[in-house]
Amino acid sequence: xxxxxxxxxxxxxxxxxxxxxxxxxxxxxxxxxxxxxxxxxxxxxxxxxxxxxxxxxxxxxxxxxxxxxxxxxxxxxxxxxxxxxxxxxxxxxxxxxxxxxxxxxxxxxxxxxxxxxxxxxxxxxxxxxxxxxxxxxxxxxxxxxxxxxxxxxxxxxxxxxxxxxxxxxxxxxxxxxxxxxxxxxxxxxxxxxxxxxxxxxxxxxxxxxxxxxxxxxxxxxxxxxxxxxxxxxxxxxxxxxxxxxxxxxxxxxxxxxxxxxxxxxxxxxxxxxxxxxxxxxxxxxxxxxxxxxxxxxxxxxxxxxxxxxxxxxxxxxxxxxxxxxxxxxxxxxxxxxxxxxxxxxxxxxxxxxxxxxxxxxxxxxxxxxxxxxxxxxxxxxxxxxxxxxxxxxxxxxxxxxxxxxxxxxxxxxxxxxxxxxxxxxxxxxxxxxxxxxxxxxxxxxxxxxxxxxxxxxxxxxxxxxxxxxxxxxxxxxxxxxxxxxxxxxxxxxxxxxxxxxxxxxxxxxxxxxxxxxxxxxxxxxxxxxxxxxxxxxxxxx
Amino acid sequence: xxxxxxxxxxxxxxxxxxxxxxxxxxxxxxxxxxxxxxxxxxxxxxxxxxxxxxxxxxxxxxxxxxxxxxxxxxxxxxxxxxxxxxxxxxxxxxxxxxxxxxxxxxxxxxxxxxxxxxxxxxxxxxxxxxxxxxxxxxxxxxxxxxxxxxxxxxxxxxxxxxxxxxxxxxxxxxxxxxxxxxxxxxxxxxxxxxxxxxxxxxxxxxxxxxxxxxxxxxxxxxxxxxxxxxxxxxxxxxxxxxxxxxxxxxxxxxxxxxxxxxxxxxxxxxxxxxxxxxxxxxxxxxxxxxxxxxxxxxxxxxxxxxxxxxxxxxxxxxxxxxxxxx
Numbered sequence: 001x002x003x004x005x006x007x008x009x010x011x012x013x014x015x016x017x018x019x020x021x022x023x024x025x026x027x028x029x030x031x032x033x034x035x036x037x038x039x040x041x042x043x044x045x046x047x048x049x050x051x052x053x054x055x056x057x058x059x060x061x062x063x064x065x066x067x068x069x070x071x072x073x074x075x076x077x078x079x080x081x082x083x084x085x086x087x088x089x090x091x092x093x094x095x096x097x098x099x100x101x102x103x104x105x106x107x108x109x110x111x112x113x114x115x116x117x118x119x120x121x122x123x124x125x126x127x128x129x130x131x132x133x134x135x136x137x138x139x140x141x142x143x144x145x146x147x148x149x150x151x152x153x154x155x156x157x158x159x160x161x162x163x164x165x166x167x168x169x170x171x172x173x174x175x176x177x178x179x180x181x182x183x184x185x186x187x188x189x190x191x192x193x194x195x196x197x198x199x200x201x202x203x204x205x206x207x208x209x210x211x212x213x214x215x216x217x218x219x220x221x222x223x224x225x226x227x228x229x230x231x232x233x234x235x236x237x238x239x240x241x242x243x244x245x246x247x248x249x250x251x252x253x254x255x256x257x258x259x260x261x262x263x264x265x266x267x268x269x270x271x272x273x274x275x276x277x278x279x280x281x282x283x284x285x286x287x288x289x290x291x292x293x294x295x296x297x298x299x300x301x302x303x304x305x306x307x308x309x310x311x312x313x314x315x316x317x318x319x320x321x322x323x324x325x326x327x328x329x330x331x332x333x334x335x336x337x338x339x340x341x342x343x344x345x346x347x348x349x350x351x352x353x354x355x356x357x358x359x360x361x362x363x364x365x366x367x368x369x370x371x372x373x374x375x376x377x378x379x380x381x382x383x384x385x386x387x388x389x390x391x392x393x394x395x396x397x398x399x400x401x402x403x404x405x406x407x408x409x410x411x412x413x414x415x416x417x418x419x420x421x422x423x424x425x426x427x428x429x430x431x432x433x434x435x436x437x438x439x440x441x442x443x444x445x446x447x448x449x450x451x452x453x454x455x456x457x458x459x460x461x462x463x464x465x466x467x468x469x470x471x472x473x474x475x476x477x478x479x480x481x482x483x484x485x486x487x488x489x490x491x492x493x494x495x496x497x498x499x500x501x502x503x504x505x506x507x508x509x510x511x512x513x514x515x516x517x518x519x520x521x522x523x524x525x526x527x528x529x530x531x532x533x534x535x536x537x538x539x540x541x
Numbered sequence: 542x543x544x545x546x547x548x549x550x551x552x553x554x555x556x557x558x559x560x561x562x563x564x565x566x567x568x569x570x571x572x573x574x575x576x577x578x579x580x581x582x583x584x585x586x587x588x589x590x591x592x593x594x595x596x597x598x599x600x601x602x603x604x605x606x607x608x609x610x611x612x613x614x615x616x617x618x619x620x621x622x623x624x625x626x627x628x629x630x631x632x633x634x635x636x637x638x639x640x641x642x643x644x645x646x647x648x649x650x651x652x653x654x655x656x657x658x659x660x661x662x663x664x665x666x667x668x669x670x671x672x673x674x675x676x677x678x679x680x681x682x683x684x685x686x687x688x689x690x691x692x693x694x695x696x697x698x699x700x701x702x703x704x705x706x707x708x709x710x711x712x713x714x715x716x717x718x719x720x721x722x723x724x725x726x727x728x729x730x731x732x733x734x735x736x737x738x739x740x741x742x743x744x745x746x747x748x749x750x751x752x753x754x755x756x757x758x759x760x761x762x763x764x765x766x767x768x769x770x771x772x773x774x775x776x777x778x779x780x781x782x783x784x785x786x787x788x789x790x791x792x793x794x795x796x797x798x799x800x801x802x803x804x805x806x807x808x809x810x811x812x813x814x815x816x817x818x819x820x821x822x823x824x825x826x827x828x829x830x831x832x833x834x835x836x837x838x839x840x841x842x843x844x845x846x847x848x849x850x851x852x853x854x855x856x857x858x859x860x861x862x863x864x865x866x867x
């Protein structure tokens with residue numbers, strides 16, 4: 001027991017000193033730590049339940065994903081069959097139908113069958129997984145009755161397409177959240193079809209939620225002026241057109257327009273979108289400008305169609321359908337649709353960041369205001385201080401000198417937990433604070449085990465040195481076994497838990513490891529040095 | 542300085558004498574807990590059934606609950622569950638998932654917040670949570686799986702480190718602790734949410750902590766006093782570790798009680814569950830785990846390898862009576 005090598009003393013002291021040093025940055029204001037050298041910048045992060053903020057879980061609505069993919073494929077096929085300009089290059093197709101998860105059409109000229117086959121095959125790609133080719137194509141092409149071509153997405157192709165869509169959805173969500181000027185948002189993909197958005201310190205998450213709830217697929221389409229009103233009233237639109245309802249927020253909510261299916265210009269041809277006020281009415285509007293391709297198209301169509309009407313369609317709902325009074329040549333336009341300043345601003349951000357490839361819905365939300373978070377921290381820290389004081393007093397009253405050693409170890413344990421959390425940039429949550437208090441109550445268990453064992457061994461008549469030595473040795477086994485069970489429980493919590501509970505599991509696990517170190521190794525050092533120095537003949541324990 | 546001794550020296554309490562009575566009480570409590578859960582059910586929070594939950598802080602005192610309820614019911618989201626936090630001016634208002642599926646939890650949450658703000662313009666909504674039916678279903682499933690896994694994994698560990706009888710005894714003690722905690726939540730109708738599952742996992746960890754210390758001593762004494770009758774041996778082991786059991790339990794209970802009374806009311810249920818669990822866990826390691834060992838016929842031979850090398854193993858064990866070799 002007396003034999004406690006110098007290198008061990010130095011090593012332990014060094015660890016304790018490091019623990020102390022790396023605890024400090026977490027208690028300094030963030031502005032101060034940013035000026036410190038890199039090593040000292042790491043600090044404990046506060047979870048959303050303490051810092052205040054919003055946790056949103058978005059889930060992709062994949063119900064019409066396949067239909068949209070088919071629609072896109074149809075457009076690609078039509079474009080490919082039209083080929084390069086010049087009549088010779090056209091492959092004439094017809095009877096294009098979509099449904100049952102497949103797209104089919106017939107090639108009109110038998111002589112063009114090979115050409116058609118080649119062009120369709122060029123539209124399909126091999127599916128990659130990571131960087132590896134899987135050997136599967138994303139679409140399966142088959143021929144029925146000689147001239148009918150059938151395209152069907154393969155399972156691998158569908159999975160890859162969804163993964164692709166989710167990746168770009170994540171990027172778009174990222175751009176939108178950042179456009180709101182939020183501080184340190186976290187946006188990560190989760191599972192196959194989910195995105196987690198965490199934004200700290202947000203006072204009003206409503207704006208953010210509105211923004212993320214919008215797909216923001218913008219289309220400019222011509223109104224079909226030739227539709228037969230009787231047919232339309234019966235719910236039938238002419239070939240090449242469809243009936244599109246007005247948005248709920250618009251003046252004409254409940255009404256509808258008959259629009260050409262063909263999209264004149266779409267949102268991906270935008271280069272900018274800004275919230276502004278209409279010069280005549282003073283209403284908030286969104287002014288947009290197109291890239292050169294979009295601007296040319298817009299100029300051409302509006303020149304040809306003066307006097308006709310076009311519709312601005314957002315996410316499948318008509319916002320407004322103004323008449324074209326004169327050709328619009330500058331490549332910019334104004335979207336009006338009964339906006340408030342906030343909703344116009346939101347739409348501008350959504351348009352700038354691009355349309356989501358899939359519709360996202362919020363399936364889970366947890367928002368805490370910064371005030372409530374601050375209140376929780378205050379009460380949690382208060383409870384922590386009272387609990388620590390109570391445990392410290394208790395240990396001294398029961399174990400005297402050995403209690404003081406245990407207390408010094410306990411205080412170092414607190415520093416080590418904070419320092420370790422800072423080093424790993426771990427997040428402290430409200431249940432984490434509870435875990436902290438629990439750890440303080442439980443950390444002395446190891447010392448209790450040791451000290452009780454020493455008492456026992458003394459009673460059995462062992463000499464002091466021998467009793468202390470046996471006490472440490474015998475108790476260590478139980479301490480180890482008992483703490484393993486806690487780690488198992490904490491590991492499972494980390495596995496299943498959401499943010500706050502993960503935070504609890506982290507504190508618990510770190511606390512278990514550091515408390516075994518401080519309660520066994522550190523106190524042993526103190527006791528060994530004391531015994532060597534004073535060589536007591538009786539000890540009071 | 543005279544030191545405080547919570548437990549007098551050399552106690553010789555005949556714990557095992559009461560084992561049948563204790564076991565009867567425990568079994569009755571387990572049956573009562575199961576019946577409570579079956580009859581009253583657990584007051585599941587939105588984590589597990591979906592829905593909307595808003596924490597509202599009023600300026601001054603919170604309004605009369607009946608008045609508040611009628612105003613919340615008028616919002617049209619069905620019947621609200623309103624829970625008051627101790628002495629504070631804050632309440633938690635919860636409404637069930639709207640009819641028509643999962644997409645609307647978030648919309649219903651907006652409606653609830655808007656309705657409350659309209660009825661009480663001064664009140665602040667400190668926390669808003671909405672969980673859709675799909676997500677709550679997943680949370681319930683993973684929560685249940687993790688509880689079952691924790692109990693199995695820990696029992697398995699004890700089986701490996703000790704013997705199968707100890708693993709079974711530990712599993713039974715855990716089952717006892719977890720069931721009684723469920724019963725407590727059914728009785729008090731405190732909200733049962735994700736945090737409570739975490740609390741139960743913690744209880745599982747700490748209850749076992751206690752059990753293991755007793756088991757460790759039993760193992761040591763089994764090797765030391767090979768002739769001693771098992772009941773006396775278990776009594777001796779429990780008495781020898783009693784002082785430690787009481788000390789540690791006191792320390793943890795003190796810390797947790799302070800957390801319950803001074804800590805944030807947001808995690809009241811969480812802290813209360815852990816506090817209760819420590820009580821139950823301490824009782825069960827003395828009165829559940831040890832008696833089961835008697836029935837499973839643990840004896841000195843339990844730690845001797847049942848191979849042809851039994852004699853050699855016996856020698857080895859006696860030589861290393863510190864238990865370093867198992």
